[in-house]
Structures are given as structure tokens and as C-alpha cells.
Amino acid sequence: MSVNVSPQLTLPPLSLYIHIPWCVQKCPYCDFNSHGQNGELPQQAYVDALLADLRQDLHLVQGRKLHTIFIGGGTPSLFDANQIKRILDDANALIPFSDGIEITMEANPGTLEHDDFSAYRAAGVTRLSIGVQSFSKDKLNLLGRIHDQNEAQTAAQKARQADYLSFNLDLMHGLPNQSFEEAMADIDTAASLNPPHLSWYQLTIEPNTLFHSKPPQLPDDEDLWQIYEQGQQKLAALGYEQYEISAYAKPGYQCQHNLNYWQFGDYLGIGCGAHGKVTLPEENRIIRTVKIKHPKGYLTADNYTFEQTEVAQEDRALEYLMNRLRLMTPIPKQEFEDRTGLPRDVLKDGMEKAKQRGLLTESAEHWQLTNKGHMFVNDLLTQFC
Template sequence: MLVLPPLSLYIHIPWCVQKCPYCDFNSHGQQSELPQKEYIDALLKDLQQDIHYVQGRHLATIFIGGGTPSLFEASQIARLLKGVEKLIPFNKAIEITMEANPGTLEHDDFKAYQKAGITRLSIGVQSFAKEKLNLLGRIHGEKEAKTAATKAAQAGYKSFNIDLMHGLPNQNFEEAMSDIDTAAKLNPPHLSWYQLTIEPNTLFHSKPPQLPDDEALWQIYEQGQKKLAALGYEQYEISAYAKPGFQCQHNINYWQFGDYLGIGCGAHGKITYLAKNTLLRTVKIKHPKGYLAASNYTFDVNIIEEDDRALEYLMNRLRLMLPIPKEEFEQRTGLSSERIQSGIEKAVTKGLLIDSPTQWTLTPKGHMFVNELLAQFC
């Protein structure tokens, strides 16, 4: 039987200074002065229209992503968060993350965003090497990145994250390891470290750069993981590493197939809707002009059919390094764990999974071959 999971909120702010050549997110280069007040007004109306999905819950986490949310003034972010709390009560220990670009943050803004209600910053560094930053279309340099991390640590945030990429154009092993070393010296409680992938509808897709070969990528990944572990970072998700107690709670709820409302241009949501005993995915109007002119912000609502729930759950849950409680599977999908027993047995036989009375645990081989593991349930 379906049980209501924790509730999160994702807020999308679609504007950035310029579109990066690798980015496939719904983002738009800033062409003129941003309609900050109008967009915040629209976000709160959007949330009001989704209020029936709350079903008595408090918000556990909020994540403000983009785009570049730090283009918005701290006063507008404060107004947004106050408006959200009027509509949905906050958990006492709510985690509120905002993405920030080092090239758009003024030193005085750090404390202003913290006073506005942000408890956690996610700083999009990607690399500390000037050549790589230029190739990635980033508007900051090494100095701005280091300053942003230092100021975040001093401003009173409960945590902050540094985003790093590897497998960059023409990147060698030493350069990739140097980025990790430089980031670690800034002592962020959380590091996101993930490989650059070439996505459709990006400039890199139409004009592919020269990327490291598979052997070089594997060396970077394998040695990078060892380095991060030696530096005290625990890998809790495929591309997320944290000091003990500093895991991103918003992302954990997402990968555990928890619920999240999505507001803003193109934002996605996933909701357990007990009134109809079903799971829903929501999508909001994508383009800023259409969104700002709308009276109804929802573009589409899709039902996650019962036959698809198990695979959708596993596609999310297998990103985490934690064992999978069978009770969690049943509460989040509304299905009996016996429903996937055939796939479990195949995975156990292949050495991908360990089946115990209360949980499933991935083996080291299972973590390495997640796609093969998922194939057992298709």
C-alpha cells in the first residue's frame, strides 16, 4: 500500500549569464534585466495551484536550481521563501539549497542569502583550470571559485557543495586530480564529482570536443574515488561525496523515490497522490515568456502506471550506495516486494545483489554494473 513519503520542493530559475556548451538544462542566457518580482509572483501562484498535492505534510527540503539562481537578489529569494512557508509549513530542520555561480556572487551576497533563509550553497565550479573553464564557457576563474568557497564557509551556512566535473576536453589524469586537490583544500563538506557527458541539443553535441579515451576516463574515476575517500569524503551516491553528516538531504529524498513538488519554468515533480491511490509526474510550462503569461502553470501530468513503478523506483534508488529496505520499496511503489522476486533472483545469481529478509544490498559488482542490474527487471 502506498504511504506518503517526505515532501521536497524544487524551484527552477531559468536564467544564466550565458548558456554553457555542455548544458542541456532548461536555461536561457540573460538578454536584459530579469523580471525578478514578476517571476517570484508567478512561482508562488504556481505553488498555490499544486497545494492539493501536499496532503498535510511539511517541507523537508527545498532546492533552488537553474540556470543561475544567484542572479536573483537576496531580497527576492527571501520574499520567495517567506511566501512558500506561508503556503506549506517547514520542518524545523529544513535544508534549503541554492545553486550559485562563482562569477555572479558578490562577496556581500553570501551573508544576505544566508539571512534570506538559504542554509546550503551549491557552487558550480566545474574546474579550477583556466583553459578548461574557457572550453566549458564558464564566466569565472580559479580566483573567483576559491573566493566563493571561502566566503561560503565564513558566512554561516550549515553546509556548502562544490560541483566538479572530470573527463573534460583534453583533460589528463594529473589535471583531474589537481582539481580534486584544489577543491579539498577549500574544505567543502560536500563534493559533487561527475563525468562530463555530451547531451543532445547542446553545442558540444553539434561540435563535439576531444574527450579523454575510455582507459584515461577509467583511471581518472578509479583513482579519483580513492583520493576522495582518503580525504575523508564518503561516496553515498554515484556522483556525490560528503563528510559524515553532510549528505544532501534533498537529493537523498529524490533518489529514495520520495515526493517533490516542482515549480518554475520546465520544473518536474513527482507526487504520491493518496486520493487516487497513484503516483504522478508533473511538468510545468517550459519557456519563461509562456510561463510568465500563464494562468495555469502545469504543462502536463502523467500517471506512473503500476507496471512501471518498480523499474522507476529502482532506476532512482540504485544510484545510492545504501541498502534498499524492502519496506521502503513497498511503501514508495504500493507493490509487494514479491512482485520483483524473479528479477532479484536473477541479480543474485549474477553476483549483483545480496537478498536478505529485510533488505537488498548491491555487491561491488552491482555498483559497477548498475545498467546490467536494472536489465534484470525489464
């Protein structure tokens, strides 16, 4: 029996994203806000700005503790461990950390002195995400990576020795001229290093990248499908559970920060070009923030927020689904109402059409994508545009 009471927005868990924008060099496939290193990095000044940025966002915390932190880039491992520790210590003083907080930092094998893994761990980082991409010398060169296959393997081994609670290896498939055998060999090599988490995703050509202006020769659709299908089976046989479109984990090692994104949780974003999303229940609003993009402007700013926009009520359902449908788990109807402030009935017509096409099933409490639905997520989303 349904009750005609309008749902109310509730405060979801709160995460923090910290962006460090510098890399040794820009990769030809990368469309992130990153800048090639040119001389000595302004580590002290940038951390000062990050903390000032965070202080300006404290009114958005609304009494919550931090659930997860993700330090991304760029290449955060270009900053020394003392600066990372200062960020985390000051953040904890401003916003209390929850017990067992997950703190992830991205690192690239070619830029991290492997003896420093333990220093980042001592600074408070609990989880590393290592940008391997491939273990093939040829493919690493094509991708513009500055590390070789031996450095990639050493990085994973050192992460384990430094006693991180977890670490992730980023791995791409569908690389220029990549054969099926080469893609499977990358999975085998990664699995031999026994990472608790693997991100395995297809290379896509994005606008405003070198690959977009000079496209490489990529595998054809038939080869891509074979790589994807067989790769999924191989990862499952190796004990990795797919819990998101491109994320695979051993039991208990899912990335909590990314789960909060996909479950339409809240996150503050600090640093050059960082994005945030925050729920304001008392005002019945959901807002998105974007910080000043270029380091020079960011370092001299008085107000770090470049743009703040509101997620209109008519857009909330689609935005929720665009995130939530990335996950393999059932979608709780109550979560939809709590995170959007909308009644579940606004999805009724679209979900009914999806059910008729075999894209999902429904119970009293959940919607669940079928295997077919996971293959046609973008098609399903058109039902709610």
C-alpha cells in the same frame, strides 16, 4: 512467513524544487532548461508567478510539511537576496517548514557578488551549491564558464565565512583533453577548501547542446577509468564518503534534498519546466507534473502545469529502482512496498538473477548491491524492464 496482503502506497517526505531559468550565457555542455540573460531580469514578476504556481499545487501537499527546498537553474544567484527571501517566506506561509529544513541554492562564482553570501544566508538559505566544475583556466574556458579559478576559490572561502550549515562544490572530470594529473589536481584544490560536500561527476555529451553538434576531444575510456578509480580512492582518503553515484560528503553532510529524490520521495516542482512527482495514496496513484517551459509563456500563464502524467503500476518498480540504485546504502524492502504500493515479490525473479551474477546480496529486510553491482547498474536494471 509472508502474508498475502497487498501493500498500500504511503506518503513519503515532501520536498520543493524551485527553478530559476536564466544564466549569463548558456554553457556548451548544458541541457537544462536555461536561457541566456538578455537585459534586466523580471525578478518581481517571476517570483509572483512562482508563488501563484505553488498555490495551484497546494492540493498535492496532503497535510505534509516541507522537508527540503532546492533552488536551481539556470543561475538562481542572478536574483537578489530580497527576492529569494520573499519566495521562502511566502512558501513557509503556504506550506509549513519542518524543523531543521535544508534549503539549498545554486550559485556560480562568476555571477554572485561574494559580499552577498551573507544576504542569501539571512534570506533563509542554509546550504549553497557552487558550480565550480574545474580549477583549471584552460578547462573553464573550454566549458564556457564565466569565472576563473581564483573566483572559484574565493566563492568557497566566502561560503564558509557566511556561516552556511553546509556547502557543495560541483566538480567535473573527463573534460576535453583532461589528463589524469589535471583531474587529480582539481580534487586536491577542491579538498583544500574543505567543503562538507562534493559532487564529482563525469562530463557527458547530451543531445541539444553545443558540444553535441561540435563534440570536443574527450579522454579515452582507459584514461576515464583511471581518473574515476583513483579519484574515488583520493576522495575516500580525504574523508569523503561516497553515498551516491556522483555525490561525496563528510559524515553528516549528505544532501537531504537529493536523497529524497533517490529514495523515490515526493517533490513539488515550480518554475519554468520544473518537474514534480507526487504520491496520492487514497487514489493509489503516483503522478508526475511538468510546468510550462519558456519564461514568456510561464509569466503569462493562468495554469502553470503543462503536463501531468501517471506512473503506471507496471512501471513503478523500474522507476523506483532507477532512482534507488544510485545510492550506496541497502535498499529496504519495506521502503519499496511503501513507495510503490507493490509487493516485494514482483522483484523476486530479477533480484535472483542479479544475485546469481554477483550483482547484489539479499537479507530478510534488504537488498544490497555489491561492488560489481554498482559498476553494472544499467545492466542490472534490464532485469526489470
